[in-house]
Amino acid sequence: MSEPNPTVAVLGQGPMGAALTHALLKAKVPTTVWNRTRQRAEAQAAAGARIAPSAEAAVRAADLVIGVLRDGNATRAVLEPIPGDAFRGRAIVNFATSTPGEARRMAEWAAERRTSWLSGAIMVPTPLVGAPDALFLYSGERALFDAHADVLAVLGGDARHVGTDHGLASLLDTGMLEVFFAGMTGFLHATAMVTGQGLKATDFLPFAEVMINILPASLAGLARDVDAGTYPGTEDNLTMELAALGHIVDTSDDLGLDGRFPRVMRDLAAAAVDSGHGGDGWSRIIEQLRKPA
Template sequence: MSTVSASESPVTVVGLGLMGHALAAAFVAKGHPTTVWNRSAGKADDLVAAGATLADSVQAAVEASPLVVVCVSDYDAVHALLDPVGPALAGRTLVNLTTASSSQARDTAEWAAKLDATYLDGAILALPQGIGTDEATLLYAGPKAAFEEHQATLAVLGEAATVYLDEDHGLSALYDMAVLTIMWGVLNSFLHAAALLGTANVKATTFAGMAATAINVTADYVAAYAPQIDAGEYPATDATVNVHVGGMQHLLEESKALGVNAELPRFFLELAGRAVAGGHAEDSYAALIKQFRAPSA
């Protein structure tokens, strides 16, 4: 049995973009023997000064540690780097924190299995500056035994939340996409709201606090509607879809009248109108899940 403690466990990081650099820095800061590689070696200068080892090739980087973390631009880049050194991955655990689709994650898991490598697919829910702090959440999917073996090492990347999801390698990517759609939905709505208020010379900074309150209130709707979605029953305990439609019509008219882009409220109204046409006029807003489950035309 190995006598190497969790804080001494070696790790390799391939890719030193903003996020990859932050990952490597977190490992170094916690005392892990950290090997790094990047196409532009200069990006590793400060890491080397802090104690990391710069590998002179991808193969040397992979061979340096039993745990290899890769974080690059996309999965094409992952394979461009790792396909040529595939045999070196045998017997090692590869953790891929590159953003991609669930199908790409599952395909890469099959690729890794053919190389006799253990594969964990991950997703990072944080900005680079949040890595290694309580602000970071990282999700992992793949063999649970592999996650548990390296959990203490991976935990330094997100001190408060290192989350194991399931054996299905695609779940981390799918969660990532789900979180991103919420993020962009909220941000686009905030920008539309700021544009509306801007017509009255209200600064976005003035509105920001109230916008945050609205986002927090919306979180309460999420908690209330999730059980309805799972049950497939949508009792209107707050407001019916018809009531929402009335508000959406006002939002659309106001946007047009003020010369603000009306595409977002028009989209809201179109979805709700389909729900009404589908017999959900008196149901809760959660009934619109059916519109999102249906493939787009």
């Protein structure tokens, strides 16, 4: 059951803290803000936020405390000096980005101080905060998530509790970011090739989109193979793919580009082929990635 009429404090008024504050105020959630640089907090007064003179005062003013500081160090620097009794009966949701290990250490630190703690990860940029489909991940105690579900839904309508292990929200965040950046970097390298031959990036875009549209089915196949631990090469095989990846590297070199990105993919395929797996499908690459280079 979610708390009726909770009050919220937002510690940190950078771009993301400000976006979370606006979403809360828009939903008429009484919100207190604090920021190390006071002017950034004061900028929220016009929208209806109460400005706390200290982080401790902000914590004491709220049922739910949202931490949205730069990282774990900044979060510790702000929370550590606050006396433990200020946190009794309150919950903290920490959105500062971290590794899974750091998220677990932060949760242990909170547990030692007998502080209710939920680890969060924000999966949208600031303009999408508050949208019904904005994805926010949470890990930690399920009952704590449920207790604050209504107010968390104000921040992002797609609020998902992904498990009790505090590292999970950050683990999924990290994995999603890798998929995102690898996709964007592949697109930019391919775009460097085609623009190097006189095409415009926008000419290439619809062709790139054809490949993007194939990816969901391809990823589903990879996931099935990885979970099954078998890498059938019935529809594609690494020997054929190695030749294609070699063409990307060669074209990149011919154009005088930085070919590190396609080389990583080609070298992974070459290592799998060299170890006798040329007849397997691309999913076999997981075994290369599971060992140190």
